[in-house]
Amino acid sequence: MSLAEAPAAPPVPAPAPVAWLRLLRSELRLVLGRRRNQVLLAGLALVPVLLGTVLALTRDSALSGQGPSFVGQVTGNGLFLVVAALFLCLPFLLPLCIGIASGDAVAGEAGAGTLRYLLVVPVPRTRLLTVKAVAALVFAACAVLAVAVTGLVVGALYFGLHDVTLLSGSTVPVGEGVLRVAGIVAYVALSLTGLVAVGLFFSTLTEVPVGAMAATVVVAIVSTVLDSLPQVSAIHPGLLTHHWFDFAEFLRVQVDYGVLGQGLAVQAAWVALFGSLAWARFTTADITS
């Protein structure tokens, strides 16, 4: 009976940051605890395992030494397995995982109908969107780390860690090499933030999560295709994917942080644009699911 007793005074809400963190913890548990997302991360972690195994088995055969230089260098230095695995995952597998996580963020809740219950709890829409965005970003970081950490472990086990030969032909000690590879991992993770924002925006447009996921992946693919067409070279520098492979900058004799900064500035612009679009859409949309 006591549950139904009406309170005399309106309930006092917790301070916004406290409430935000409590919801974020719940959201992270939801995203990272979900079986599908765990399978995705495991699948990504499998890439360096497979790549390392294949390279270890074929290292003395005619098949060795093909592909980009750092794939060929993996057998000489396990540290390159991290770079090679990221290089292989970056064009499609990582965007796919990002697309699934960010496209599902709002549309998944809308499709399941749980969105309306969150909103009448009430969770303020801006708070919900920022929590969803942060959780999607955390998932993106986990995806990159899944590749990087397994790459490091598998590479170290199969091939050992040695001094790093840079693209420029210079050699740096293994300690600096690890730092440079850490820089690559960080840059790749930050390079995916724009795609997360795009996915989040699509996610606010529909109640069909698969649609938002597919649209996000398509954006990444279309961006890659446009990037390979010289006829539209004028728009290349602003493309979402154009600067993704600039992570190679960390493997040059003198790292030009201006180049990296430009790549991150482009991501920041995409995040600002699609983040604000997602916010405008989500805070004004009628929830009809």
Next chain:
Amino acid sequence: MTSPAEVPGTGGADDGLAVRTAGLTKRFRSGQVAVDGVDLRVPRGAVYGFLGPNGSGKTTTIRMLLGLARPTGGRAWLLGAAMPDEATRVLPRVGALVEGPAFHPYLSGRANLARLDAGDATADPRTARRRAEAALDRVGLGAAAAKPYRQYSLGMKQRLGLAAALLQPRDLLVLDEPTNGLDPQGTREVRHLVRELADAGTTVLVSSHLLAEIEQVCTHVGIMSRGHLLLQGERAALTERGAARLVVTTRATQVTAAVEVLAGVGLTEVAPPDGIPHPARVDGPVRITAALGPTPPEKVSAALVHAGIDLLGLEVVRPNLEQLFVELTGEGFDVAR
């Protein structure tokens, strides 16, 4: 559209109303008007049956009340607070079940409640577990709390939705179709729960397209049809207003005489039983119905007895809400548009 400023006594004032709307209208982008100038008035402490067939605009109205959809015209207040602008302030005091339950299928009932509680800035995380257990027990889901939602039956899902609405003490409960998918026993339990909550002082707005299921618990009723609020008010007053009918049971041999008597005392629409009584049962009981109108029933019984008619039974039938609806709209209640 009526501007709220022109409506006297509005503008955030409480009015003793838990739910109030003024000219609430929702026109979809397609041009279809789902809700057209609805003025709801739900007094505090009432159990308000929000009735209407499927597609009559009940759910859209409830979505606007809860800030899920934005009205294209008019305004709405919950517990005196304007929606949707003051949603954050007022919604913690409102429990809601909107258009069926919806939860994450791979989480347990308990985890689903924890998820919703984590979103509530007014909820105390330290008591979350206890409150969730209490709510689950209250709807009879205590034993299934750890099972994933996807393994729940339809009735269990509905109960979990109710449990979510009961996570916190509420001043107002908005229950949209709470009996959907429930068996008769479950329906009875929901009715019991609603009555219990109302007895404790909570205002309940309960919508349904099945009148009979909730009619008995309502103190107030509003009837929607095609986006319009046809009528609202206290249930007793509404049903009183409807035309009562008199049903007289007599012997078949006396039908003609009885009909004459009934017409004689001023009853209209006097209808004798269909067809000729079976020859073998010429003196069997038959029923004659008539519109009672202003005539007192005792005057009718006296006239019949006086005319020497064997009065085997006499009954005054008040119309129920469904009959009232048919009377108002000329169409069946369960017909979706």
Next chain:
Amino acid sequence: MAETTPRPPSPRAPSPRARWAVPGVVAVAVAAAVGVPALASADADLPDVTAEQLLTRVAEAGPAPVQGTVVYTARLGLPELPVSEMTGADPLALLGGSSTLRVWSDGADRSRVSLLGATSEYSVVRDGAEAWTYSSTDDEAVHYALDAADQARYDALAERVRPGAEVPGGADLPTPEQAAAQLLAHAEEDADVTVDRPTTVAGRDAYQLVVSPTDDATLVSRVVVAVDAETSAPLRVQVWATQDGEAPSLEVGFTDVAFTAPDDTVLAFSAPAGATTEEVVVPLPDAPDAAAALPGAGTVPEGVAVSGSGWSTVVTLSDVDVAGLVGGDAASLGTVPGAERLLGSEEAQDLIQEFVPQDDEGRPTGPQLDTGALYDQLTTAVPEGRLLSSTLLSVLVTEDGRVLVGSVPADALRAAA
């Protein structure tokens, strides 16, 4: 619990329209962030100079330490080459499109130039008479060095030109003013040399020297050299074609430059462990030969004819086995007049090697690039043979094995053939 007193209206949340204005504002801000720097690179405000003064400054300045990023862009009007940007740092990419190079130089005899690919790099590191090239794509280093005797001679020569040392015959060397005047006089024989409005290159104020050929027959409209106002170092060279007034056909310029000495780790090079390393001993030419080897130094090799003069010169090479060259037959290189001398230069050798990839036994292989198809794609059939025509250069290969090259319209070549 009943609240009977009217509550003051709470501040209304922004209307939907106001919310949708936010992404609009963000879009404008992003556009501004992209566009404003482009607009801001307006003309620089510098004191006027004459062409001769500017050339004098350039000659006076001499080489200085520099490091920066150079972007090379070719808009030659050639058909698109079937070379994806992803194939790596490959000098072939210089034929079309845009390439980025990093340049480091200590201003004396040590330097590094790196051609950047998306995830690859082709580096040329020079240290005096020694040089390394390293291709990250093949993990292959080539070391060019003199033999011991030549190295000794080189060191002796280098000692003599060391700053402070007596320059042999120094009195004969022109002063910067004289050199500039001579250069200007030579250039003005068949071109107008003017100073255009100052500009900004790589964020630095720069003068622009414009050389416009007076000859109407040439494809070259003008050559524009941007010279840094502070250090007088050239920052950008543009070659404009008469056919295309929109953008320069060739452009090489810094996008980012600093006139500071590069780090020693950048200029140092040793073959990385595990890379295939090739040693190439380069003969140091004898002094008289060196003069002869300079292009345009007077003597024309056998089989080469020159017609026309100045900007519209046409060079005709006779008896060239074009089909063999296209087929990747290295031996046919010998049919190119003066080829052995061309190949004496490291750059040319690199280029040839890049054009004609070789397998381990030195046989030419070409899996990445079908040179025959490339030739067919770049050239068009004309009655005289096959013609390659670009905005700056025309090449006509006739049926009888002659190759005509000139910075003139294709019709002029066909007339000359």
